[in-house]
Amino acid sequence: MHEFILSIVFLSIGSFSSVLIYRLPLMESSKKEINLFYPRSHCPQCKHTLSNKNLIPLIGYLLNYGKCSFCNHKISFIYLMNEAIHLLVGLSIFHYFGFSEIALFSYIIFTLLYVLLILDFKFFYLPLSLNILFIFISLISNMFFGLFISEQSSYFNITPALYSFYGFMVGFLSLWLVNAVYKFFTKKDGIGGGDFILFGGIGTLIGPFYLPLVLLFGSLSSLIIYLMLKKKSTSDEIPLGSGLICGFFVYVFLSFCELIDNLIVL
Ligand SMILES: [Zn+2]
Incomplete structure (x- = not known):
């Protein structure tokens, strides 16, 4: 049970790392109103706001075969990679050091x-x-x-x-x-x-x-x-x-x- 909750936390942090990776450069360069939490996550192609189902790490990506469910635009593989790597490294670190x-x-x-x-x-x-x-x-x-x-x-x-x-x-x-x-x-x-x-x-x-x-x-x-x-x-x-x-x-x-x-x- 512990591992399950931890896995969800790691996946969410992986998902947040994607937010940092895509928004920090935009926040630096554009004058548009954008921060880490606004506007809500959307498809880069059709600008459709992602539904809650799509926001679930790993699962959202896999459910739609890595495509936007509105316009079928291919979503970058990097999102999936960020989440998977955060999960694997997180589990390894906590396995090695224990819950500390x-x-x-x-x-x-x-x-x-x-x-x-x-x-x-x-x-x-x-x-x-x-x-x-x-x-x-x-x-x-x-x-x-x-x-x-x-x-x-x-x-x-x-x-x-x-x-x-x-x-x-x-x-x-x-x-x-x-x-x-x-x-x-x-x-x-x-x-x-x-x-x-x-x-x-x-x-x-x-x-x-x-x-x-x-x-x-x-x-x-x-x-x-x-x-x-x-x-x-x-x-x-x-x-x-x-x-x-x-x-x-x-x-x-x-x-x-x-x-x-x-x-x-x-
Ligand atoms: Zn789209």
């Missing part, structure tokens, strides 16, 4: 990073509000629940909050510095400001020492994403933010498999 604050905060962090990843991938856009929320949640997770850095901060005999702060500074300043050098020679920005803050946020979460590893995985991921995008568009921009988040997920996966330290010893 750590599970809750890990899940919030996952959702924030997921939304940032897709936004940067699709629109090269990392909203400041989400970035700041990510930093804030990361700090709280470390200060009160020792999510990532409790061992390291006690090894150096400093408080988790201070250790997180160092992580932020190292993350933010390292990318800022790379950009400053790039700008000095080319007179234009190479890395977006959102990327500095995002990497600072990842530093807040995992502390300064593993950041180079995340940057390495992140750069490789960015390169793969760039090559994927290159096929579709002529843009020369690289979504570094998406890459960094993929790099972070790779790091988390490896550290939970206890492979990170072996990797560093090698």
Whole structure:
């Protein structure tokens, strides 16, 4: 029964992530009255407001075979993907940590990073509000629940909050510095400001020492994403933010498999 209720919550959060992904860029760019809750969800093609049945995550999509029930316009597969991924990751996190604050905060962090990843991938856009929320949640997770850095901060005999702060500074300043050098020679920005803050946020979460590893995985991921995008568009921009988040997920996966330290010893 627990799992059933949790699954519904995860699916709803997945559905809300779609709202964030589609509305945040519109709220930023258009002057029309639009916010996260207004106007109600509608078909992008015929603008028909979705019925309550269609709003049910996963089921609404499947019941209509992924089409709008008014005009038969094909609804993007991404909606279904957002919901399914939120369900799978949510169940895995709560299975691993049990029903606890750590599970809750890990899940919030996952959702924030997921939304940032897709936004940067699709629109090269990392909203400041989400970035700041990510930093804030990361700090709280470390200060009160020792999510990532409790061992390291006690090894150096400093408080988790201070250790997180160092992580932020190292993350933010390292990318800022790379950009400053790039700008000095080319007179234009190479890395977006959102990327500095995002990497600072990842530093807040995992502390300064593993950041180079995340940057390495992140750069490789960015390169793969760039090559994927290159096929579709002529843009020369690289979504570094998406890459960094993929790099972070790779790091988390490896550290939970206890492979990170072996990797560093090698
Ligand atoms: Zn329609």
